Structures are given as structure tokens and as C-alpha cells.
Amino acid sequence: MAYYSPSRTLAFTWHRQPVPGLPPERTSTYGSGREALYALARYLGPTGTVLLPAWAPEGVFQPFQLAGWTIVFYPLDQAGAPKTAELVATLQERPVHLLVLIHYFGQRQATEKILNLLPPTTALLEDWAHTYPTATWPAPGGQHWALFSPNKLAGITDGAWLVGPTVLPLPAHPVARRKVGYVFWRLIYLVATSVGVRTALLRGFCLRVAGFTYRKSYQLLLRQTAQPGPVSGVGRWLVEHLPQQELVERRLEQATYYHAHLNQPRLRSLLGEVPTHHPLIGYPVWVADRAHFEAYLAQHQIRGQVFTDSWWFVPPAETEKFAESRVLLAHHFLLPINQNMDLTAVAAIVRVVNGYRGPAD
Ligand SMILES: Cc1ncc(COP(=O)(O)O)c(C=O)c1O
Incomplete structure (x- = not known):
């Protein structure tokens, strides 16, 4: 029986290619996204205040915590977009040095709108960890930063890119x-x-x-x-020989296919529109009874993804303030998108998903 999963697998071509879209004179390469964020926090100051979305992974929370920064959360709506009125109020309460905007699932957020809300002393970090750079990727300008963690989509061991106004110096640790x-x-x-x-x-x-x-x-x-350390030699080789075009094209066409062919009333797409430039980590949907849906898919050898473990750091006393972000955590589900699948595989997944009957049916 065929098996469908988002797991990354090894793939390489023999000719080396640069990563598209990254300006080399402004890109720092680290072993992982969290090392890059820790290095950024250290570079921006001995301490500071960072605004994180309420639904944030450990890989974003922990670097600022370890760097001794004050972490304040802002709320998201049920599709993962910042709630702007609350964000403005939070920005007015205290000086903020950095705001992290996560482009959840690889879906582009309204960056311009957020930039317009920021005081000149607050820098923006766009977190693109759920996508892969392309030739048309809009690199940040001014004092702003962007992060990629390509091993979330590609079958590589390690490596992350931090793009900003300058290249950060790599501390000279011996390789641990x-x-x-x-x-x-x-x-x-x-x-x-x-x-x-x-x-x-x-x-x-x-x-x-x-x-x-x-x-x-x-x-x-x-x-x-x-x-924070550099990418390993193995990681660098795997990135340089990655079939990048195939990764981007297959992921884009699979998202488009899901969007056009899913007609399951028990699911709601979490995409505002089908992305044409940014490949997605998975196809995000909202599902009422996720455990039931996952068990149904598992019977058909389909495995998706959820971001729940180590994705909630809001203190219990504040959880009520972030009810919608909590709903997103509890109800999102990512159908598999993977460059190692073709459209026939995605069509088979769509047929199974469209045939789903909820627990109450
Ligand atoms: C949105 C997002 N940003 C950043 C990170 C951290 O990246 P890395 O796992 O490469 O340290 C993660 C990890 O889960 C993530 O999901």
C-alpha cells in the first residue's frame, strides 16, 4: 500500500547551485534557526524586549530566553495573522526592540501592514522557516531581518540563513x-x-x-x-546539491492541487489565497476533531503534521487573552506536501480526504 508523509528524504543533483533569492553580502549561515536567533539577540544588545506570536515554537522562544531577553506575546487570529489592534496596544505599553512575524506554513503575512505599525526603534524579524527562498523572495530592507530553516522542507542535515542589514560575525567556538x-x-x-x-x-x-x-x-x-556555529560540511554539500527547483515547483503545484480539489465540508483551508511564490511546508486546514481525522488518515497510510509539542509558552494566567491562538494550536492540521510525491499521490490523498465522514455522521 502506498504511504504518504511529509518526512524529508535525501535527494541530490550533481551540479552545484546557489540558493536563489538570498543576497550573499547580507546573509549569515548558521547550523540551525535557533542558533541564528540567539546570535541575532546577542548582536542586537546584551538584553532587550522581543514580541513573539502567542503560538510560537520552542526554536523561536528558547533563543531569546537563553539570551536573557524579556519575552512578550501578541495574539493571532484563527488563521495565524497578528491581531493588529492588540499588537498596537502592546507596542505602546513598553519599548520593544524586535518583533517576530512568523509566516506560518509558508503563507506570506501582510508584512507591509506590520512594518507600518512599528516605531522606528523596533526591528522586524520575518520568520520564513516554513518555506524555502525563491528568486522572487522579498529580502527585508532597512534594519529588518529574515530567517530560513531549510531543513524543515529539504532532506538536509542542518543549516539556516539569517538575512539582515549586515553579516553577523560567527563566534569562534571549537566545533562541539x-x-x-x-x-x-x-x-x-x-x-x-x-x-x-x-x-x-x-x-x-x-x-x-x-x-x-x-x-x-x-x-x-x-x-x-x-x-551558534556554522553549518556542517555535510549540510553545506547537501544544500549545494539540492534539487531546489523541483522542491519549489512540486510544493507549489501540490498546494494548488489541494486548493482546487478539496471539497470536504468538515475542513476549512487556512490559506487566504494559493501561494504562487512561496512553497508551503504542508497544506494547512482547520478541522474540528483533529484526533478523529488523523486516525482516519492513518488507516489510509497518510500522515500529516501538527505543531503542538513545544509550541505554547504563554504563562497559564495569560492563556485566556490568547484564546484564538490556542484554537489554532488545537485545530490546525497540515496535509502532506513533499517534493518526493507526484500529483498522482496528492490526488489519492485528496480522494481519501474528500471521503472523510466526521465522528458524528
Ligand atoms: C517557525 C519556526 N521558526 C524557527 C524555528 C527554529 O528553527 P530550527 O529548528 O532550525 O532551530 C522553528 C523550529 O521549529 C520554527 O518552526
């Missing part, structure tokens, strides 16, 4: 042993997922290995945050 360990476990993870998606006979075993190596590598990644 945990960094070598991280790359090692990630490589095994990628081999396991690559074999697992292709070979039904070994799938169960490969998925167990992938789960184990993913957890191992993530523990080491967490411990690396406050020691």
Missing part, C-alpha cells in the same frame, strides 16, 4: 562534539526516512529508527542553541 553528534543522527534519520518511504517491507523498522534518531538529534539541537 554534540554538533558532530547532531549531524550524525540527522543523517541516519534521513537514510531511514528515504528507505522507509520507498520500501514497504522495511517501513515499520525505518519509521522506528527515524523516530529514535529524530529525538536524539533534537536533544542535541536544543543544547546547541547558545553556541
